Amino acid sequence: xxxxxxxxxxxxxxSGTSVxxxxxxLDFQATTMFWYRQFPKQSLMLMATSNExxxxxxxxxxxKDKFLINHASLxxxxxxxxxxxxxxxxxxxCSARTGGTxxxxxxxxxxxxxxxx
Amino acid sequence: GQSLEQPSxxxxxxxxxxxxxxxxxxxxxxxxxxxQQHDGGAPTFLSYNALDGLEETGRFSSFLSxxxxxxxxxxxxxxxxxxxSYFCAALGRSNYQLIxxxxxxxxxxx
Numbered sequence: 001x002x003x004x005x006x007x008x009x010x011x012x013x014x015s016g017t018s019v020x021x022x023x024x025x026l027d028f029q030a031t032t033m034f035w036y037r038q039f040p041k042q043s044l045m046l047m048a049t050s051n052e053x054x055x056x057x058x059x060x061x062x063x064k065d066k067f068l069i070n071h072a073s074l075x076x077x078x079x080x081x082x083x084x085x086x087x088x089x090x091x092x093x094c095s096a097r098t099g100g101t102x103x104x105x106x107x108x109x110x111x112x113x114x115x116x117x
Numbered sequence: 118g119q120s121l122e123q124p125s126x127x128x129x130x131x132x133x134x135x136x137x138x139x140x141x142x143x144x145x146x147x148x149x150x151x152x153q154q155h156d157g158g159a160p161t162f163l164s165y166n167a168l169d170g171l172e173e174t175g176r177f178s179s180f181l182s183x184x185x186x187x188x189x190x191x192x193x194x195x196x197x198x199x200x201x202s203y204f205c206a207a208l209g210r211s212n213y214q215l216i217x218x219x220x221x222x223x224x225x226x227x
Contacts, residue, residue, distance in 0.1 A: 032213060043218060043219045046217075093159050105162070106162070107162075110158065110159050113157075
């Protein structure tokens, strides 16, 4: 159980376009979802935390107008990278947790590799 | 500030035992998690310590000392498939957020 999927697994887009990444909890209801980005050989950097039905909480330095997060249901959260630039190229990973489990339990999606040309 | 320190790289021989240390400094602390990440993949959960002491799960064990703000991951009977990056992550008080270390790349030689 506790499977999280992400779509797409990889995407290449042109500079200036927008890209939407979906994160779904397949067999549980995710009360909280987290979005991370990871550059090569670096750690995961938390971008934002979203709770179902409320606005996402962004980490310092993350532009909320550029990285739009929508957590519309208990099984789906989306991250839209607007007006993408080459420096946005990264590995984006979501994770999810449900209120019924231990606080430390986060289930990670397989990640989405974004390349902006 | 909040930070977790772990070695950037560790090298070991197949069949051996290796320990990856992690020291942390966080404003709130519930416990310490360990994750494994293979190149190109997502992190997978290995263990979690909320209390002082050793937690054993098969070939992997994790230890926590709250008084020393220190923990480690112990990997026994190393296999080539254990070659990966290992991250320690502290569970903070703010909305269950994980604060991540920079990761330790484990290189295993035959």
